Amino acid sequence: MDLKQIKQIIDLMKRSELTEFAVEEEGFKLKIRRGHNGLPLITSSGGTVPPYPVVSEASVAAPPASAVAGAAAAPAGGGEKEEPGIVYIKAPMVGTFYRAPSPESPPYVELNAKVAENAVVCIIEAMKIMNEIQAEVKGTVLEILVENGQPVEYGQRLFKVKQG
């Protein structure tokens, strides 16, 4: 895959609602995920990083000027319109997201589950401690926005909930 193709993929992602893209070729792996603020998070591997800007060009979200324009147009919620009655349960810490307290247990919530404010909806593991995360909102889970075992950052949207 060359730089031009990677740039095309980034463009495609920005213009669409695609949240994640991964490709694997011989000796090269590329994964691009939409960060919670709308900027793509890119990790790639395939040998050592050359000190020259080849890989880094692809991994830069956008040149600062256009990134500012993008942020000015879209609030920190990631560029999507805030729909009425919809709230997001966001990660209050940095760590790894798990849907259940252990691999053998059932997930805390499934799609369309009804949650109360103090319901535990997931675990975020940080530094070997499993932290139970409460919903802090009352409603119905419309979407689960992250995968089991995925690293999450502070403020990252985890669940889309219809209030009520």
Add this chain to the structure above:
Amino acid sequence: MIQKILIANRGEIALRIVRACRELGIKTLAVYSEADVQSLHVQLADEAICIGGPKSADSYLRAERIISAAEIADVDAIHPGYGFLSENAKFAEQCESCNIKFIGPKAQSIKIMGDKAVARETVRKAGVPTVPGSDGPVDSEAAAVKIARKIGYPIIIKAVSGGGGRGMRIAHNDVSFAKEYHIARSEAEKAFNDSSVYIEKYIQGPRHIEFQILADSHGKVMHLGERDCSVQRRHQKLIEESPSPFLTSDLRKRMGKAAIRAAESAEYESAGTIEFIVDAKGEFYFIEMNTRIQVEHPVTEEVTGLDLIKEQIRIAAGEKINFDQKDVEFRGHAIECRINAEDPTRNFTPSPGTIGLYYAPGGHGVRVDSHIYSGYTIPPYYDSLISKLIAHGDNRKMALERMYRALSEYLVRGIKTTIPLHKAILSDPVFIAGKATTAYLEEFLSRTPPDLF
């Protein structure tokens, strides 16, 4: 082998570290607050993880979130920059226990030098002169007054856990001592969560001259020359230069040796700085050691040709420093102006906001270390340093003229900056003559009409 570094900082130093890592082929992970989404280093780093809300206490000071980010991104080392957690021994220990290399000295060295009273005692034992003062924290006002009278006024009351020029009060007699003592203790409690204070003889109008230390984990300790940082406003440095216009080569040799002894007494590794004050007669005294890379490190880089951030990373990777003290050469003269987003005509009120037209100076011998750009909005939550402008010349006169030329080209529209103040200082005969002491800036401001800026 260090393959990925987490940068636990922001602004210009975070950008500086990204650049060094790029050149070394090391991947970078930027951790940032919600207020720093548009920060230049976050855009340039290979990966970025948001670690909290805008306030430093909610983000850059959240050690557990930083280490969590380090773990999920599988980093090998953390560079703490300056400020924030860079001199937090507990954070250094946490990194160690999580098998992440802290790019800096050992936690124990941070502890020794972080307690100002312990630091003084430790270096005194190594034969480094210290300012006459209490031999540790003072227990009571009565004990403090006794010591103050013994040393002789004026005296300065300093927070044991202070640093960076904060947590200091001066008293000129018994009467003001009582008042300043109590203010100092409550300020220390509020700022550092530790009300202990120690006292020192206050040396009037000294020069602040510090020595850059570089040490590896194989026992090699050297100094990379001095920086004269006497131009300060309320103990915050504004201008730094190397070499100091005041030092003779004999004094430089003696102070350099003392700096090395001081660093050795704390078993120091990585980059650090020994701060001295020097009186008009050339008597020098240890003040404190900064166990981190400093804001003004580029000044030393320009006169020695060394890249201090890369050296820190190499030392952290366990490498030996591949040169000796005798190989360190000093070429020409370098000066740095710290440019803040402040209005010098309105008592230095902070001036956050969005930068419009931005043009940075350039040309031979001009270096700009800055994270700002056209369209960038300076967040109001952090310090006001927006750019470091460094000029190098074959001699001091050339360096000053070049700095003035660079300041004149520097355009930052949309916010107020201290660029006009620096131009005025660079034109001032006292500064040009190399006669600035730490009393200089206040004296300069008192005789300079505000509309000169």
